[in-house]
Amino acid sequence: MTGRPARAVLPPSLSGWLGAVAALATLVVVVLGVLYAGHGEPGRVDRWIILPTADSVRPPWRHVALALDFLGEPAGSTMLVGACAAGCLLFRRPRAAVFVVAGVGMTVGTTTLLKHLVGRTIHGPGNLSYPSGHTAFFTALALMAALLAAGRPGLGRTAGRSLVLAASLVAGTAMGWAEVRLGAHYPTDAVGGWCTALAVIPATAWLVDRTADRMTGQRVGRTTGPGRWQRR
Numbered sequence: 001m002t003g004r005p006a007r008a009v010l011p012p013s014l015s016g017w018l019g020a021v022a023a024l025a026t027l028v029v030v031v032l033g034v035l036y037a038g039h040g041e042p043g044r045v046d047r048w049i050i051l052p053t054a055d056s057v058r059p060p061w062r063h064v065a066l067a068l069d070f071l072g073e074p075a076g077s078t079m080l081v082g083a084c085a086a087g088c089l090l091f092r093r094p095r096a097a098v099f100v101v102a103g104v105g106m107t108v109g110t111t112t113l114l115k116h117l118v119g120r121t122i123h124g125p126g127n128l129s130y131p132s133g134h135t136a137f138f139t140a141l142a143l144m145a146a147l148l149a150a151g152r153p154g155l156g157r158t159a160g161r162s163l164v165l166a167a168s169l170v171a172g173t174a175m176g177w178a179e180v181r182l183g184a185h186y187p188t189d190a191v192g193g194w195c196t197a198l199a200v201i202p203a204t205a206w207l208v209d210r211t212a213d214r215m216t217g218q219r220v221g222r223t224t225g226p227g228r229w230q231r232r
Contacts, residue, residue, distance in 0.1 A: 006212060009099040009144075010205035011151040014160050018202040025198035029131065032192045033118045036130055040121045046186045057181045068178035072134030077104070080141060088148075095212050096148050100141075103204045107140040108133060110200050111193060122186060131192030132185045135175045139197035142171030147205060168198060 010018070036043055057065055070076040081104050088097035111133040120130035146167035150160035176190030185193075 006095045006216065007093070007151055008209045009096055009147060009151065010202065010209050011147065011160060013157045014147070014150060014164065015202075015206070017161060018164070018205075022199045022202040025195035028195040029114070029192055029199060032188055032195075033114060033130060036118065036120045036188065038119045040125070042186050043188060045188055049180070049187045061181070065178040065181050068138070068175055069134065069182060069184070072137050072175060072179075077137055084141065084145070093148075095208065098212070099148075099205060099208045100144055102208055103140055103144050103201050104137065106204045107136050107197055107200045111136045111196055114192075114196065120186075120189070122184070122189075129185050129189045131196050132176065132179050132189040133193065134179050135172055135185070135190045135193030136196045136200075138175035139168050139172040139194050140201050142167040143197055143201045144205075147201070168194070172197070 071080060081100060084100045085097040088094070088100060111131050114131055115128035115133070118130045119128065121127050122129040143164065146164040149155075150163050155163075172190070172194035176185075176187070176194060179185040179190055180187050
């Protein structure tokens with residue numbers, strides 16, 4: 001224990017802006033979910049994009065797509081999350097480690113729930129597709145890393161917003177491209193997954209900070225002598 005307050009995982013300078021982004025992302029997720037509920041074919045927006053066939057993605061880009069896809073699978077995602085959490089602990093940021101694990105858990109749980117609620121399928125019954133869990137996971141991980149970096153002292157609000165937006169956009173686009181090119185998802189599934197991460201991660205960050213601050217406040221209030229208490 002250094003006695004210094006733990007750095008928040010949700011930078012105060014970005015909280016209002018991220019709240020607006022999360023609200024807009026939630027709206028997009030809901031609208032797309034209502035539009036494609038129970039569907040098993042690409043929608044009008046999906047048809048604007050050339051949907052690939054099974055053999056339309058050839059090396060070397062197929063290798064890239066498969067590598068990205070692996071990072072969203074249980075084995076790949078577990079390794080990524082474990083490495084990120086271990087890095088946070090190595091730099092003595094336990095709150096950040098909790099944020100990474102909780103953020104991934106909340107994002108994956110939300111996409112799983114939405115898939116069953118919406119019921120959109122691809123390649124036949126049983127293959128639930130909306131929203132894309134791979135895209136949501138990869139976007140969430142990049143977004144959390146960007147938030148932790150944006151919370152560093154000296155980084156301005158504009159730079160922080162740009163970092164968060166760029167990281168989430170690049171990660172979501174990369175994984176969404178891989179999933180669509182491999183024929184695992186419709187383009188609108190990828191958009192839904194990206195927006196799911198944008199909606200869930202800011203709320204998770206706020207919850208982690210609030211819980212951690214409450215726990216820290218309880219630990220700080222300890223006796224310093226008979227009948228006396230030390231408080232922050």
